[in-house]
Amino acid sequence: MRKSSLSKLLLAMMLMLLLVLAACNGGSDDADSESDAGSDAGSDTEENTDEESEEGIYSIDDFSTDKTSEGEAIDGGTLNFGLVTDTVFEGTLNWNFYSGAPDAEIIGLFDEPLLSTDNNFNYTQDGAAEWEVSDDNKTFTFTIRDNVNWHDGEPVTAEDWAYSFEVIGHPDYTGVRYDSTMTNVEGMEAYHNGEAESISGIEVVDEKTLKITFIEANPSLIASGIWPYAMPKHIFEEIPVAEMAESDAVRQNPIGMGPFKVDSIVPGESVTFTANEDYWQGTPKLDGLTLKVVAPETVVQALETGEVDLVDSFPTDQYPDVAETMTNVEFLGQTDLAYTYIGFKLGKWDGDAGEVVPNPDAKMADVNLRKAMWHAVDNDAVGKQFYNGLRWNANTLIIPAYPDYHDPSIEAPTYDPDLANQILDEAGYEDVTGDGIRENPDGEELVINFASMSGGDTAEPIANYYIQSWEAVGLKVQLLDGRLQEFNTFYDRVEADDPDIDIYQGAWGTGSDVDPSGLYGRNAQFNYTRYASEENDELLAEGASEASLDIAHRQEVYKDWQQLMVDEIPVFPTLYRAVLVPVNNRVTDYSIQWSWNGWHEVGVTEETPQTVE
Structure with a gap:
């Protein structure tokens, strides 16, 4: 049996065990029963030691x-x-317009920000542009280095950088970058509204x-909060x-200022790049590279055979199968x-007003x-059983990668069927018909439509598992x-507030700025739940x-905000x-x-990739 087949079988067995635990605990009178679910899932007996129950669990600290x-790299x-x-x-290959x-x-291989950051996500002076800030922390002066050029040989200019702001702020702009960081630019709203x-x-x-x-001295400004991308x-x-966004300059012939140039594109499938000999940090060691789409189901084979040298992110659920064998x-x-995260649809997006409009009568209100x-x-059991500890239970919407702001002490709801x-009983969600499924407080049928993405085993x-866990407490989720x-279909429908979606399972890349307003602000188009409140504002x-x-x-403000999100949900x-590469x-x-x-600076020591023997 191949490892992929074995992995699927093990996953199915784990799922069955998790569901049995959920069902058993859901009807238990033991208030402490949920504390054992994570450690016992997948165990054959209650006598297993802690060491045995943690076998095959990995830590990001090991990498x-x-x-x-x-x-030595070859020439x-x-x-x-x-x-x-x-x-x-999708092929929207421009920083101002992409969304996925x-x-x-792909863009990151041929274009790059003018500003560099350190590992704390603060701007440094090492990028393609240097900067100074005024005493009141409101005015920034940027100087682009003389040797920074576009791939067609034209210099990257201050006009190009300003043009990005003009495009994003334009009334006809179709992207998602016009948010609170943009409206903080003096005069931006007047320009956006056609008044200037x-x-x-x-x-x-x-x-x-x-x-x-x-307009305001924002602490995020020096922490990746200034739009750093120029536009030719x-x-x-x-x-x-x-x-x-649909032009050839974005879809077919994009240019940037990065170390590689786009040579050719097979839409949706691959991009071939050649070295940019005029790159501002020096000519790349490589002659070029090719990016190709690799399905999660075939990524192991692609790596073992040398079809690809590396991938952007390896499915962590597949790591235990290859941890010892993928020696190349x-x-x-x-x-x-x-x-x-699990998101609840609570309103609509008003495109004309540029803000979310909560619906107090929403099904999930x-x-x-x-x-x-x-x-x-x-979620603790999900992280261990499906990701072998390389994903773990989350408690707040500010992630541990921001150690100054993430609050691990916040007591978020944990597994307790x-x-x-x-809670459901007291809120009036009762099984009126006797079929084991709860109706809403008005005695009407409650069916919750759940959108979730495909991808990987x-x-x-x-x-x-989530559907069965909700069914175990009497909720019909489909x-x-x-x-x-x-x-692409998933995010198109979520963003469009498809009325058939009540809840959805999504994922956010947070970017390098801790400020969550771009995802949860009233004026944030990425606020897909369409939640808003005065306290949140x-x-x-x-x-x-x-x-x-x-x-x-x-820190105190964001501690309060994390608590608000735990309270409002x-x-x-x-x-x-974890991300594995x-x-x-x-x-x-x-x-x-x-x-x-x-x-x-990346090179290769031999002409062809090493393979698994």
């Missing part, structure tokens, strides 16, 4: 972020990069110098803003800037229903259309205020996670550190 270089050579996804990439992580991976022809807070001083003035104005200025790669790892659904699932049943069993949704505004330049003050986080042994000088910007 390095930097590739060990085994030998030139090419490298194959795998983009792990079960669907085609697969496209971001230019943005007063954007000043092009000379060809290489840009000055940006913000000489290419886009003749294209109407409303048509840019080195696995790198770190805590991901991401989390998975009762916080008691949402809280019970959180208590009904055992007895309490879930009690674990996607379906985990979705089924998959949207009776099946998992592929990536106030806390998010305070966390981004001048007063929060004092780190201690900002527009979403509940399920798992924090296998890299072929022939690859040198590669790193996954957040501050790393060294693709031009």
Whole structure:
């Protein structure tokens, strides 16, 4: 039996055990029964020791972020990069317009920010542009280095950087980057509303110098909170803003200022790059590279045979199958800037007003229903059984990768089906018909439509586990259309507030800025739950205020915000996670550190990838 088949069988067995535990604990009178679910799942007897129950559980602390270089790099050579996804990439290849992580991976190979960051996500002076800030922390002056050029040879100018702001702020802009960080630019809202022809807070001083003035001194400004991407104005200025996202300049012939140039694109499948000999940090060691889509189901084979040298992210559920046998790669790892979550649809997006509109009559509007659904699932067991400890239970919406702000002491709902049943009983969700399924407080049938994405061996069993866990406390939850949704379809429907979706399982890459307003603010298009409240508005505004330049003050604000999200539950986080990146042994000088910007230094020690013998 192949390892992939064995993995699926084991996953099915784990799921069955989890469901049995959920069913047993759901009817138990023992208030402490839930505390044993995570450790006992998958055990044959209660006599197993802690050591035995943790067998096969890994820790992110066991991995390095930097590739060990085994030998000297040869001159030139090419490298194959795998983009792990079960669907085609969308192909919106411009920072101003992309919306999905697969496209971001591609863009990052040929374009890059003008500002660099350190591993604490603060801007440094080592990037393509240097910067100064005024005494009041509101005006930033940026100077682009003289040797920074676009792939067509034109210099990257202050006009190009200013143009990004002008496009994002334009009334006809079709992307999702117009948010509170943009409206903090002086004059941006007047420009966006058609009341001004230019943005007063954007000043092009000379060809290489840009000055940006913000309304408020926001602590996020020096922590990855300034839009750092230029846009080649000489290419886009003749294209109407409303048509840019679908133009050839984005879809077919994108250019950037990064170490590689786009040579050719097979839409949705692959991109071939050649070295940018005029790159500002120096000519890349590699002659080029090819990015290709690799399905999660075939990623192991692609790595073992050398079809790809590395991938953007390896499915952690498959790691135990290859931890000892895939000897041709080195696995790198770190805590991901991401989390998975269950979101509740609580309103609609008003595109004209540019804000969410909560619906007090939404099916999921009762916080008691949402809280019970959180208590009904055992995320600790999911992390151990499906991801072998490389994903783990999440308690708040600010992730541990922000140690100054993540509050591990917040007591979020944990697995307690007895309490879930009690909450539902007291809130009036009762089984009126005697079929084991609860009706709503008005005695009407309650059917909750659940949207979840396809992808990898674990996607379906985990979705089924959540459904069965909710059924164990009397809630009828069914998959949207009776099946998992592929990536692009899923987000298209969630973003469009499809009325058939009541809850959904999503994942957020948080980016490098701790400020959560871009995901949960009233004016954030990414606020897919469409939740808003005055207290949420106030806390998010305070966390981004001048007063929060004092780190201690900002920590208190975000502690309060994390608690508010636990109390209100527009979403509940399920798992924090590790990111694993296998890299072929022939690859040198590669790193996954957040501050790393060294693709031009990456090389290979031999012409062809090493394979598993």
